[in-house]
Amino acid sequence: MSKHVFLTGPPGVGKTTLIQKVTQALKSSGAPIDGFYTQEVREGGRRAGFDVVTLSGNRGPLSRVSPSSESSVSRREYRVGQYVVDLVSFEQLVLPMLRNVNHGGDTEKRICVIDEIGKMELFSQAFIQAVRQMLAGSGTVVLGTIPIPKGKPLDLVEEIRSRKDVKVFNVITGKFVLSGKAACTECFQILRGDLYLSNSLCKTVVKIS
Numbered sequence: 001m002s003k004h005v006f007l008t009g010p011p012g013v014g015k016t017t018l019i020q021k022v023t024q025a026l027k028s029s030g031a032p033i034d035g036f037y038t039q040e041v042r043e044g045g046r047r048a049g050f051d052v053v054t055l056s057g058n059r060g061p062l063s064r065v066s067p068s069s070e071s072s073v074s075r076r077e078y079r080v081g082q083y084v085v086d087l088v089s090f091e092q093l094v095l096p097m098l099r100n101v102n103h104g105g106d107t108e109k110r111i112c113v114i115d116e117i118g119k120m121e122l123f124s125q126a127f128i129q130a131v132r133q134m135l136a137g138s139g140t141v142v143l144g145t146i147p148i149p150k151g152k153p154l155d156l157v158e159e160i161r162s163r164k165d166v167k168v169f170n171v172i173t174g175k176f177v178l179s180g181k182a183a184c185t186e187c188f189q190i191l192r193g194d195l196y197l198s199n200s201l202c203k204t205v206v207k208i209s
Helices: 015-029 087-102 125-136 155-162 176-195 199-206
Strands: 004-009 033-043 046-054 059-065 078-080 083-085 110-114 140-147 166-170
Touching: 004 015, 015 033, 015 110, 015 140, 033 059, 033 087, 046 087, 059 087, 087 110, 087 125, 125 140, 125 155, 140 155, 155 166
Parallel strands: 004 140, 004 166, 033 110, 110 140
Antiparallel strands: 033 046, 046 059, 059 083, 078 083
């Protein structure tokens, strides 16, 4: 039986939008939930990078476009394409939250939103360890996003895809509503079992997509 729900799909298809809608519905219902999502940062009409935003409202840089004049030879940089990852900022913001969820005990089921588990986030070994611990534990249901397979496989992403307790939904352009409803239905069936959500709440939330 699936316990965790992940969305996948190409960039810009709407994974984060769907995650935010489900998250808002869960928060409104009073379900115990924490986590983070990734938000695009634009300056002058152009993408300048990405921020991490926690569900408690804290925000910090995840990555920024590196000025072409800067040299990375003299210092260690974590890069994905044109973006330089601010690993210190990411870990300072996300790790305490994940550890708090992991150490919450098994008496109360919780939901943790992780958007996303991608190349930038996976530079952090501590993040990888925290996610593995969360997936293996019995007290947390993970609602997350992972990238589609492209280039060199990402070890943790492949682990997630192969887990028997994970359901992965592919959000496809032109089929966002259908995929969204399927993901919401699956997610809330899982949550209803783990968190004792009512049937009426589950039916209401499925309509958000």
